[in-house]
Each structure stands twice: as C-alpha cells, then as structure tokens.
Amino acid sequence: MTTLILGGAGRSGTRVLTRLAAAALPALPASRRTGFDWDDSSTWAPALRGTTGAYVCFTPDLAFPGVPEKMEALGRIAATEGLERLVLLSGRGEEGARASEAALREGGVATTVLRCSWFQQNFSEHFLAGPVRRGRLRLPAPDVPEAFVDLDDVADAAVVALTRTPPKDSTYELSGPELLTFTQAAAILAHACDRPITFEEVDVPTFVHDLAADGVPAQEAEPLARLFTEILDGRNASITDDIAQLLDRPASPLNAYAQRTANSGDWS
Ligand SMILES: NC(=O)c1ccc[n+]([C@@H]2O[C@H](COP(=O)([O-])OP(=O)(O)OC[C@H]3O[C@@H](n4cnc5c(N)ncnc54)[C@H](OP(=O)(O)O)[C@@H]3O)[C@@H](O)[C@H]2O)c1
Structure with missing residues (x-):
C-alpha cells in the first residue's frame, strides 16, 4: 500500500509526504532527484511500479x-502498473488544466482532482516572495477577487483523497474561506509584516521582467504570465465549501497564514 508522491520535494509534495509519514502510511517521493523526469517518459513506469x-x-x-499528452501517457502507465488511485493537483478556471485532468483519466484509474484557487504560499514560497519583501506586488491582472487557499489545507485534502476507501472518481474545487482582491490581500500581508505593501497592475513584459529578476526562467515566466491574463478576470471569484466537506473543518484564512509567515521571519 505505497503511495508515490510526484513532485515530492516541492511545495505541496513535501506537505503530503509529511502527513502520510506522520500517519505511518508508506509513501515515496519522486522527482528528478530520485530518477523520475517529466521530460523522459521512460522513467515513469519504474517509478510507479510496486x-x-x-x-x-x-x-x-x-x-x-503539451501537458495533456504527458498526463494521458501517465494515466495509461498507472493503469498498466496496477495503481488503484490517483490524486491530481489542478487549478480552478484553467482550460489547459481541464484538458490535463481529462487526459489523466483516460487510463481508467480512479482519480480525484483537486482544483485549487491561488495558493496563499505564492506570497512566501514562490514567485511573489521577493515582491512581498520589496513591498510591491505587481501582476498582469486587474484587482480581481481571489479565494486564496492555504497549501496546508490542500495537503490535508490530498491525504483524505489518497487514503479513503474505496477510491473514487471525483472533483473538488478547493478555495479559501473569503474573497479578497489583490489590494485587500496586500493590506493583510502589510499588517502582518508591519510595513507597506502595495498592489499594482502591470503589462505582461514588465511582469516577465520582474519574474526574471527573481530567478524564474523565461520559458516558465511567459506561459505563467499568459495563464494569469487568462484566469485573473474574476472567473474564480467564488468560495466553495469543498475543504469543509473533505476535512470537516473550515478552510484557513489568509490572515492566519500571513501572521504565521511573518512570525517565522520568512519575509524579513
Ligand atoms: N501556485 C498556485 O497558486 C497553484 C494553484 C492551483 C494549482 N497549482 C498547480 O500546482 C502545481 C505545482 O505544485 P507545487 O507548487 O506543489 O509544485 P512545485 O513546488 O513547483 O514542485 C517542484 C517539484 O517538482 C520537481 N520537478 C521539477 N521539474 C521536474 C521534472 N522535469 N520532472 C520531475 N520532477 C520535476 C522538483 O524536484 P526535482 O528538482 O528533484 O525534480 C520538486 O520536487 C502545478 O501543476 C500548478 O498547476 C498551483
């Protein structure tokens, strides 16, 4: 009964692994450092085997x-290797992600899809950590409301989906408990950090330039910018109760994350 954690050294993967280990459930991380490479499909079956x-x-x-093609191949290999369940981390309102979800299910393995709002941890563990430290959030998007979700809630939900019996084909939309515009989110972060943080809409080239300055490679920055111009139009401006449904408790608000992160010194 071993669970493979693809992306096991990443932001969500480490959280899922920690939770499974705490529950004494066997789990293995997989990524390039263990020999699994999304760019080399010959590495997939050996990783999934067993x-x-x-x-x-x-x-x-x-x-x-190009990701749906990889998902279809992975789903088919998972079926051949006898896996009984897959839990896919996905995003809300993203057409490309919808195609990847459907493609993974082509293999016929019971699949739970977790469609998530923006992660709160984008502000501290990802591309917005530098901008928060500098006090200037700049995005290629208007000041739309978003239901920022805590990655710890996402990991808890993933563990429920990975461990419940029997495995089910299902889709959840995971949101935080409140809708906040980027200006409102910046004010919450500013309060926690006790210094000013502003939000500003910028054009795509400026955003890509900012990302490059923070070390995000151009081949990642440009599609990310395109994705944000697509999804940050208000389409995800709704909250769901799917976290409460899965975890039997409410989703955690941005304010709690902001206080915790400020206290940890990550934004110092
Ligand atoms: N950020 C958001 O707000 C948001 C919202 C909704 C959905 N999502 C979805 O969340 C996913 C990202 O999740 P995350 O932030 O938890 O991941 P992450 O932290 O970016 O994951 C990094 C992991 O991927 C591995 N990796 C990198 N390149 C690889 C490759 N070529 N082959 C195999 N492994 C590779 C890395 O380890 P190695 O270096 O050892 O390979 C590391 O373990 C995306 O699919 C995105 O669509 C994000």
Whole structure:
C-alpha cells in the first residue's frame, strides 16, 4: 500500500509526504532527484511500479501546452502498473488544466482532482516572495477577487483523497474561506509584516521582467504570465465549501497564514 508522491520535494509534495509519514502510511517521493523526469517518459513506469496510488503534482504548471499528452501517457502507465488511485493537483478556471485532468483519466484509474484557487504560499514560497519583501506586488491582472487557499489545507485534502476507501472518481474545487482582491490581500500581508505593501497592475513584459529578476526562467515566466491574463478576470471569484466537506473543518484564512509567515521571519 505505497503511495508515490510526484513532485515530492516541492511545495505541496513535501506537505503530503509529511502527513502520510506522520500517519505511518508508506509513501515515496519522486522527482528528478530520485530518477523520475517529466521530460523522459521512460522513467515513469519504474517509478510507479510496486505502488498502489500516486499524488500527481506536475511542474511547472498543469495548464501549460503539451501537458495533456504527458498526463494521458501517465494515466495509461498507472493503469498498466496496477495503481488503484490517483490524486491530481489542478487549478480552478484553467482550460489547459481541464484538458490535463481529462487526459489523466483516460487510463481508467480512479482519480480525484483537486482544483485549487491561488495558493496563499505564492506570497512566501514562490514567485511573489521577493515582491512581498520589496513591498510591491505587481501582476498582469486587474484587482480581481481571489479565494486564496492555504497549501496546508490542500495537503490535508490530498491525504483524505489518497487514503479513503474505496477510491473514487471525483472533483473538488478547493478555495479559501473569503474573497479578497489583490489590494485587500496586500493590506493583510502589510499588517502582518508591519510595513507597506502595495498592489499594482502591470503589462505582461514588465511582469516577465520582474519574474526574471527573481530567478524564474523565461520559458516558465511567459506561459505563467499568459495563464494569469487568462484566469485573473474574476472567473474564480467564488468560495466553495469543498475543504469543509473533505476535512470537516473550515478552510484557513489568509490572515492566519500571513501572521504565521511573518512570525517565522520568512519575509524579513
Ligand atoms: N501556485 C498556485 O497558486 C497553484 C494553484 C492551483 C494549482 N497549482 C498547480 O500546482 C502545481 C505545482 O505544485 P507545487 O507548487 O506543489 O509544485 P512545485 O513546488 O513547483 O514542485 C517542484 C517539484 O517538482 C520537481 N520537478 C521539477 N521539474 C521536474 C521534472 N522535469 N520532472 C520531475 N520532477 C520535476 C522538483 O524536484 P526535482 O528538482 O528533484 O525534480 C520538486 O520536487 C502545478 O501543476 C500548478 O498547476 C498551483
């Protein structure tokens, strides 16, 4: 009963692994450092072999072009290797991610899809950590409301999906408990950090330039910018109760994450 954690050294993968280990449930991380490479499909079957389920976290983004083909191949290999369940990390309102979800299911393995709102941890563990430290959030998007979700809630939900019996084909939309515009989110982060943080809409080239300055490679920055111009139009401006349904408790608000992260010194 071993679960493979694809992206096991990443932001969500480490959280899922920690939780399975704490529950004494066998789990193995998989990524390039263990010999699994999304760019080399010959590495997939050996990694899946002998496992009963997998958490599927694609990097850099499930919505990028070319990913549905990889998901279809992975789903078929998972079926051949006898896996009983897959849990796929996905994004809300993303057409490209929808195609990847459908493609993974082509193999016929019971699949739970977790369609997530923006991760709160984008502000501290990802491309917005530098901008928060500098006090200037700049995005190629208007000041739309978003239901920022805590990655710890996402990981808890993934563990429920990976461990419940029997495995089910299902889709959840995971959101935080409140809708906040980027200006409102910046104010919450500013309050926690006790210094000013502003939000500003910028054009795509400026955003890509900012990402490059923060070390995000151009081949990742450009599709990310295109994705944000697509999805940050208000389409995800709704909250769901799917976290409460899965975890029997409410989703955690941005304010709690912001206080915790400020206290940890990550934004100092
Ligand atoms: N950020 C958001 O707000 C948001 C919202 C909704 C959905 N999502 C989805 O979340 C996913 C990203 O999740 P995350 O942030 O948890 O991941 P992450 O932290 O970016 O994952 C990094 C992991 O991927 C591995 N990796 C990188 N390149 C690889 C390759 N070529 N082959 C195999 N492994 C590789 C890395 O380990 P190695 O270096 O050892 O390979 C590392 O373990 C994306 O699919 C995105 O669509 C994100």
